[in-house]
Amino acid sequence: MKAPPARLELDPLLDDLDTSIIVCCGSGGVGKTTTAAALAVRAAERGRRVVVLTIDPARRLAQAMGLDELDNSPRSVAGVGEAAGGSLDAMMLDMKRTFDEVVQEHSTPDKATQIQANPFYEAMSSSFSGTSEYMAMEKLGQLRAQASVPGGSGEQPWDLIVVDTPPSRSALDFLDAPRRLSSFLDGRFIRVLLAPAKAGGRAYLRLFSTAVGGITGVLTKLLGAQVLKDLQAFVAAMDTMFGGFRERAEQTYTMLQADGTAFVVVAAPDPDALREASYFVERLGAERMPLAGLVLNRVQTSPVESLSCERSTAAAEQLEEDGEHPVTAGLLRLHADRMRRLVREQAVSARFTAAHPRVPVVQVPARAQDVHDLDGLRGVGQDLGSA
């Protein structure tokens, strides 16, 4: 067995006033939201002024943090951090409202109405999956702009922003969102769609217009004239805002690469989740994003690890054969089952560490109950921190 990985020390990270953004990422179902919330609570109780952006918290966890009212802006969570001079604000992302706010803020009232009335807007802002990545990044940008961190206005007291990421098809969609937007805006397709409005009458554009005419002909055949008209109207109306969109997306991207940001990859000790985590770690490296380490959630532990699965099973078999002490035999079976999982998880985790020896890891033991209140979050925070 290789050397165990270095322990991910999260308390020093939370205490370091230069840490201004922590991003929790990982595949679905690994406890990402809980980890983000637990880190936020712990940071606040160590004196930081924290705002946490969650994407899709479990209902009871949301209620525990006072998030059952959706108004798309952070609310103060009472009873967290006051003693240490810290505070916690929490919010849950409302994709549609974030989109509405962006449109209203960056266009004239007339244009905003025009955009919001277009059928494509309705579809894009509320129904189509994938928009949540853009909006999570947009919201993160907004929070930072108001926060008391380098580059922020100081309008809000926050000195630490903790972000959960959307449960995406690929957990990395949110990293790609700004770039996708840029490549889209610079793309020829947008120009083609906008061409009839822009190129009107200018002779030197005639050749271009002819080519465009061919393409719009194809699109008309594909989509129908009305759909194409709606799409063009939508893109034309959005065009004035696109520049701002892109600029902010790029700013957010640069901000994520900065020193004050720390990425925490969250995984469970199973092969699928750790494969995603590996992919994530590699991708963050390639994008020069600052990785703090891996949080391994729901790890199987045992108070008596010295009794192996094999010995425990053999002992249970012997008791069963003798027909004596059925309770003890059951306890030994139970322990054997637990040790079998524990050993398997260790093997899976060891493979991750073999591939990424420099990534520090912190393990959070599996709990008998799900976490759905502040005390539960404090417990997870304790496991995440040094204690």
Add this chain to the structure above:
Amino acid sequence: MPTADPPAARAGSRSSDFEGVRLHVVTGKGGTGKTTVAAALALALASGGRRTLLVEVEDRQGIARLFDVPPLPYAERKVAVAPEGGDLFALAVEPRAALMEYLDIFYKLGRAGRVLEKVGAVDFATTIAPGLRDVLLTGKVYEAVKRRQGGSPVYDAVVLDAPPTGRITRFLNVNTEVSGLAKVGPIRNQADAIMRLLRAPQTMVHLVTLLEEMPVQETVDGVAELTAAGLGVGGVVVNQVRDELLPARALAAAGKGNLDPDGVREGLVAAGLVRATASPGTGTKLVEGLLTEAAEHSARVSLQRRERRQLKQLGHPLYDLPFVSGGIDLGCLYELAEQMRAQGLA
């Protein structure tokens, strides 16, 4: 692409709770084993001389990994032979390829399709507007279900390893959005046809869950959303069910902290784990450790029973699949498929 046998060569009907269903959509919260369940279901449905297609749409190559075959191209490949004969084909749908194919089939757009690709319209459709991805993915599934050769369907059943519960209703309903955008025209017709299939009795959505709070809550929410959207809910698959390893009375006692430590110590002496001649204090740590584990197990079991009661109230049939330690391999899939057949899911 497979060629169809003459219909007579296919197996007849048999007893399953979902006889006549042609499209099985499998969803579940992330981490519940949705891909594994979809694969086992496809295998079970293929058994006895049938032919099924397993489709994945999330670009993860989960099927290839499960069946231990090279990454799937955008083409239907045979990945396994089912028990008692029967063929399982698999397909990983890739949105770009699906779009080009769609343009080709519906519009005979050989060259024009390439022009669209050149100006970035294909990128636009498949990456920038993720909703269109879903339109293409559901469109491909629709095509596979409807495909006929020699007067009968090419596939007896299609199993879709679908997006997770949180997104499933939106995913399946995406064509309703399209109908809202396109009031008339070819796209509208296609969207309407897909929605008709998805809402028909031949389509069932199965939800995979674990006996844990969040997955169960998502299942309950998912069932409500699907039902409200007019989509048929089939079974609820309870995955990774663990055996209850303690006798019922001991389990109850463990939960209350009433197990007798001395009795357990005697048992450990009888099993040779604690020496009989040892002083009374020896083995205390072991006894206490085992009792702690038993108390935790008891808490877990009562939580699971509570979650199961909640699932039962949904009024959809429940199917249990055992926890498989050591990871899922091809052999496990056959075992899980057998369980599904025995319980009537397939």
